[in-house]
Amino acid sequence: MPKLTAFDSKEYSRSNAKGEIKFYTPLGCGITVSEEQKFFSTYVEKLRELTSDFNIEKCCGAFSPAEYNKKIGPGKTIALSDQLLQSIQELIESAYFSYVIIPPKEVPTVEVGGYRCPKKPVETFDFLRKLSVYFSYMTAWKYLGIESRKKEKIIIDGFGGKRTHAWDDIINRTSPTIYSHGDECNPFISVADIIAFLTSKK
Numbered sequence: 470m471p472k473l474t475a476f477d478s479k480e481y482s483r484s485n486a487k488g489e490i491k492f493y494t495p496l497g498c499g500i501t502v503s504e505e506q507k508f509f510s511t512y513v514e515k516l517r518e519l520t521s522d523f524n525i526e527k528c529c530g531a532f533s534p535a536e537y538n539k540k541i542g543p544g545k546t547i548a549l550s551d552q553l554l555q556s557i558q559e560l561i562e563s564a565y566f567s568y569v570i571i572p573p574k575e576v577p578t579v580e581v582g583g584y585r586c587p588k589k590p591v592e593t594f595d596f597l598r599k600l601s602v603y604f605s606y607m608t609a610w611k612y613l614g615i616e617s618r619k620k621e622k623i624i625i626d627g628f629g630g631k632r633t634h635a636w637d638d639i640i641n642r643t644s645p646t647i648y649s650h651g652d653e654c655n656p657f658i659s660v661a662d663i664i665a666f667l668t669s670k671k
Contacts, residue, residue, distance in 0.1 A: 501564075508561075530653065530654040
């Protein structure tokens with residue numbers, strides 16, 4: 470049975486004492502699982518237990534930190550995410566990360582377009598913010614570019630944006646399944662989301 474790899478992404482930023490953003494990148498995460506059914510049942514059982522322990526309403530199929538951060542507060546969200554991840558971490562074969570670092574002082578603009586449209590310069594920070602809406606599949610694209618990645622079942626959290634060469638390359642290599650709001654409904658995407666979330670918070 471082929472392995473399953475699930476992808477999601479988050480915005481990762483750091484601010485100074487005044488609240489001004491001084492560092493920003495989209496942060497993508499993919500997790501690879503071999504024992505799909507065991508992962509799924511372990512996740513569902515642990516999430517049921519944690520929703521009772523934390524006294525929160527039942528999640529919509531999966532736990533999304535962004536959805537519950539405002540409902541139960543950041544402290545509880547981090548604790549629940551941590552415990553849920555610990556319960557299934559031995560079933561995660563590998564984790565893959567992707568991010569982009571472009572220093573705005575050295576590279577003030579990035580040229581975009583040129584794919585059936587004119588090229589134009591965009592300020593680096595704005596480019597990175599716009600890139601974040603694509604980043605769940607951009608991470609999958611980078612992952613699939615690794616030579617040893619063959620015949621895996623690829624699932625990706627929903628995304629927006631214009632068509633790109635990266636997307637065309639993905640669909641030439643594989644037939645991914647896209648889940649709208651995947652972090653809220655798909656346990657595999659949820660865990661990729663949780664790892665990206667905890668990477669930022671911790």
